[in-house]
Amino acid sequence: MTEDAFIEVDRVEKVFDVRRRTGFLRRERRQVRAVDGLSFTVARGEMVGYIGPNGAGKSTTIKMLTGILTPSGGRLRVAGIDPSRERTRLAHRIGVVFGQRTTLWWDLPLIDSYRLMHRMYRIPDGRYRENLDRLVELLDLSALLEVPVRQLSLGQRMRGDIAAALLHDPEVLYLDEPTIGLDVVSKARVREFLRELNVERGTTVLLTTHDLQDIEQLCSRVMVIDHGRLVYDGALAGLHEVGESERTLVVDLERESPPIDAGDAARVVRVEGPRQWLAFPASGSAAALVARIAAEYPLVDLSVREPDIEAVIARMLYGAGDGGGVDAGDGGGGGASGERETVVPGAGNS
């Protein structure tokens, strides 16, 4: 584990005991392994995307990182603090936004929630005022401050929640689906704000979302979790390689013609009149392919489509027509526990 790791998660587990009534006086006890031997570190100032299918264990991870839940096993540290043991001390250094649920006082005007936080976190007056002004401006909250939280729209409330999480200058911000249910404009606004926060203040951000555009626009590093285990940790671009994703070259020929023969470089996946779609490996060069086609066919126009990241992740998690699996290759498998290894492209890179 590196010295400057700000968030350290080492073989962490979380098992829930679930009791279910199965009939009169009959109960079934079952264990749900929500997080299953999870290890990763996040350095100060990083902005990391945390994604995976429903029930993968993302929210459970975040709850353990805030101290709301105690791990069943393993070791957790945030800023050197064990979250579940020193939850209050940690609270002064972290901010958290749960998109599904507000931390604001429902019946009070927004500004009252902020005043309460001012007291709760013992934020020095000057700093409170400075932060409030800045957040109100950046998140466009001035017209909303006197409005009771229950009257706010989802997007307004989310902005209110984000401000609340940042009033005390946390060093790390956990966001659990901060753009859920937001319209396109609000999403863009929230993203822009987060980018600025990360750049200007160096705030460490762990972002959970189902909107992969959040990740594409904000995070250079992404971690994918499935069944409580990390199945990928690396650059977003690397996901394409692991998922063996393909880009698509769309060409318009002068006239209708039989499918283009591009040898091994690409294959025609669709033909519509003079237009043809060719799939080629995302890691390959479009230029070489275009040159080859232009030399042999009457090319009029062309465009290249980037791979759909959702499709890439789906292929990685569930496989599709084989070949897209998560084979960790021959890499010098570290001490990872379990059958499935985390894929770390170019392990050891910065």
Ligand SMILES: Nc1ncnc2c1ncn2[C@@H]1O[C@H](COP(=O)(O)OP(=O)(O)OP(=O)(O)O)[C@@H](O)[C@H]1O
């Ligand atoms: N308090 C709880 N008691 C019992 N089981 C729980 C509890 N919280 C979560 N789980 C179970 O743990 C697993 C992981 O849940 P978690 O909420 O972490 O998933 P998630 O990755 O956040 O999913 P989503 O994308 O739907 O938000 C699920 O199977 C869930 O049913």
Ligand SMILES: [Mg+2]
């Ligand atoms: Mg969740």
